[in-house]
Amino acid sequence: MQRGCELTLNSVTKVYSPGTEAEVRALGNITLNVEPGEFLSVVGPSGCGKSTFLQIAAGLIGASGGQVALDGHKVNGPPEGLVYLFQQYTRSLMPWRTVLGNVEFAIEGHRMSRAERRDRCMNFLAMVGLQDFASRYPWQLSGGMQQRVAIARALAAEPRILLLDEPFSSVDALTRSDLHELVLRLWEERGFTAMLVTHDVDEAILLSDRIAVLSHRPSQIVETIPTELPRPRDRIATPELPAFLELRHYLLDQLTKRPAHA
Numbered sequence: 001m002q003r004g005c006e007l008t009l010n011s012v013t014k015v016y017s018p019g020t021e022a023e024v025r026a027l028g029n030i031t032l033n034v035e036p037g038e039f040l041s042v043v044g045p046s047g048c049g050k051s052t053f054l055q056i057a058a059g060l061i062g063a064s065g066g067q068v069a070l071d072g073h074k075v076n077g078p079p080e081g082l083v084y085l086f087q088q089y090t091r092s093l094m095p096w097r098t099v100l101g102n103v104e105f106a107i108e109g110h111r112m113s114r115a116e117r118r119d120r121c122m123n124f125l126a127m128v129g130l131q132d133f134a135s136r137y138p139w140q141l142s143g144g145m146q147q148r149v150a151i152a153r154a155l156a157a158e159p160r161i162l163l164l165d166e167p168f169s170s171v172d173a174l175t176r177s178d179l180h181e182l183v184l185r186l187w188e189e190r191g192f193t194a195m196l197v198t199h200d201v202d203e204a205i206l207l208s209d210r211i212a213v214l215s216h217r218p219s220q221i222v223e224t225i226p227t228e229l230p231r232p233r234d235r236i237a238t239p240e241l242p243a244f245l246e247l248r249h250y251l252l253d254q255l256t257k258r259p260a261h262a
C-alpha cells in the first residue's frame with residue numbers, strides 16, 4: 001500500500017480580479033495541515049470559497065499569497081499522485097469513450113501492456129459495481145453510475161491524495177449513501193490522504209477524521225474539529241451515535257450563524 005501524502009497550506013489567500021470593480025476576495029488567510037492518510041473535510045457556506053480552496057490545493061489555480069506544499073515540495077501545478085474529483089461528473093467523463101475507455105484514460109501514460117491496463121481498469125470497475133457496463137457510453141448510464149465511473153477512474157490512477165469537490169451533491173440520496181460507503185471502504189483499504197469539500201454536515205462527519213469549518217468570504221478557518229468517532233464507520237450505525245448527533249448539532253449551529261457583515 002502506498003502511503004498517503006501530507007498537504008500543507010500556509011497563509012494562502014486568493015483575490016479574483018484584484019484592483020478591478022469585479023474584485024472578489026475569496027480566501028482570507030488559510031493555514032491547514034492534512035496529515036498523511038488523513039480524511040479531512042472542509043465545510044462552509046455556499047460561495048465561501050471552498051472550490052477555490054481545493055483548486056489551489058490541487059495546483060489547478062494559483063494563490064494570490066501564501067504557499068502550498070505536498071510532502072514538503074512546493075505545489076505550482078497539478079502534482080503527480082494527486083487526483084481531483086469534480087462535482088460535475090457529466091463534464092468530467094468523455095462522452096466519446098466507453099466506460100472502460102474513460103477509466104483507462106487515467107493510466108494511459110503508464111508503462112504496461114494493453115491487456116494489463118485493461119485488467120487493472122476492469123478491477124476498478126468491479127470495485128464500483130460496474131464491470132458489466134464496461135462497453136457502454138457514459139450517457140447510457142444514470143447520474144450515480146457516471147459518478148461511480150469517475151470514482152473508478154480516480155482510483156485507477158492510484159492517488160496518494162484525493163481531493164473531492166462536493167462529488168456527491170448532485171446524485172439522489174440513496175446513491176449518495178452508496179457512494180459514501182464506497183469511498184469509506186476504498187480509503188480504509190488504500191490509505192491515501194483525502195480532502196473533501198462539502199456543505200453537507202452529515203457527510204463530513206460520517207467520512208472524516210477532522211473537519212475544518214470555513215467562515216463566509218473572505219473565508220478563514222474558524223476551527224478544526226476532530227470527529228473522534230470509531231472506525232470502521234457505518235453509514236447507518238455511525239449517524240445514530242450520540243457523539244455524531246452532538247457534533248452535527250454544533251456544526252449546524254456554527255454554519256447557520258449570520259455573517260458579521262450581514
Ligand SMILES: Nc1ncnc2c1ncn2[C@@H]1O[C@H](COP(=O)(O)OP(=O)(O)O)[C@@H](O)[C@H]1O
Binds near residue numbers: 047050051053
Ligand atoms: N474564476 C473566478 N473569477 C471570479 N470570481 C470567482 C471565480 N471563481 C469563483 N469566484 C467567486 O469566488 C467566490 C468563492 O467561490 P467558490 O470557491 O466557487 O465557492 P464555493 O465553492 O464555496 O461555493 C464566489 O463569490 C465566486 O463567485
Ligand SMILES: [Mg+2]
Binds near residue numbers: 052
Ligand atoms: Mg464549490
